[in-house]
Amino acid sequence: MKFEGTKDYVATADLTMAVNASVTLERPLLVKGEPGTGKTELAKQVAASLGLKMIEWNVKSTTKAQQGLYEYDAVSRLRDSQLGDERVHDVANYIRKGKLWEAFEAGEKVVLLIDEIDKADIEFPNDLLQELDKMEFHVYETGETVRAKQRPIIIITSNNEKELPDAFLRRCFFHYINFPDGETMKAIVKVHHPGIKDQLLTEALTQFYEIRETRGLKKKPSTSEVIDWLKLLLAEDLSPEDLKRDGANALPKLHGALLKNEQDVHLFERLAFMARSER
Structure with a gap:
C-alpha cells in the first residue's frame, strides 16, 4: 500500500515519502504548512489513491478530545425518563459515536483526517495520546472497550498557530509542506x-x-x-x-x-x- 500522488494532486517526492513512512511505521502523519498549501486535500488524495474511505474530523476552538471518542447525552436520557420512554433502560441509546470510534469500528482500513488540530485547546493533543497509541478506548457508561479492527491511516494537519506538546509530537511522523517553487x-x-x-x-x-x-x-x-x-x-x-x-x-x-x-x-x-x- 503505497501513495504515489494522483492526477489531481501534485505531490513532491519528500511528501510521498512522508506519507509512506507514516503508513509503514503505523504512526499519525502530522502535516504543517502555510494555509492553502494543500494539507487537507492531501488526506483526500491519499484516500482516493489507495482506494480507502476517508473520515474527516474538523477541529474547532471549542472541540474537545472526548468528542472524537463519544459523547453521552445525559439530557436526552433524563427527558426520556420523565416521559416514560422505554429507551431509557439502555444507556447505549444515548451514546453518540465520534470520528475515532467510527474509524476504529470500520471493517476495513480507512483514512482518518484530524484537520487543524492547532485550533483546539493546548490539552487537546495530549488527551488523545493513549487512544492514538493503543488504538483503543474505554466507554465508561457501557463498560465496553472499543478497539480498532484495522489501524487507520491518520493524517493530522496544523497551520502552526500554536505549539503542539512534545509528548504528542514524539508519536507522529512529521512533515512540513514547503511553499511550492x-x-x-x-x-x-x-x-x-x-x-x-x-x-x-x-x-x-x-x-x-x-x-x-x-x-x-x-x-x-x-x-x-x-x-x-x-x-x-x-x-x-x-x-x-x-x-x-x-x-x-x-x-x-x-x-x-x-x-x-x-x-x-x-x-x-x-x-x-x-x-x-x-x-
Missing part, C-alpha cells in the same frame, strides 16, 4: 487550469512571487489564492500584456483574489505613490 507551482496550476497558455502563466506567476516577496506584506497569498486568481484572469480573457504593472499602478489586476486585508492593499498603493513621486 516556480516549477512545482506551474504543475499545480496546470492540474486546475490545463488549458492555460504558458506566457500568461509565466507572467502571472512572476507577479505572484513578486507580491509574496514584497517587504511589509501582512498576509502572503497562498497556492489556493493564486489558483483562484488565475481562474479570474482566464474568465476575463486577459493577456500577459494586460497583467503588466508599472510604477503608477502597483496593484495587480483583480487583486482582491490575492490581497486579503486593507493593510496590504494600502502597502501597494503607497508603493505606487512613491514610484510616481520619484518621476
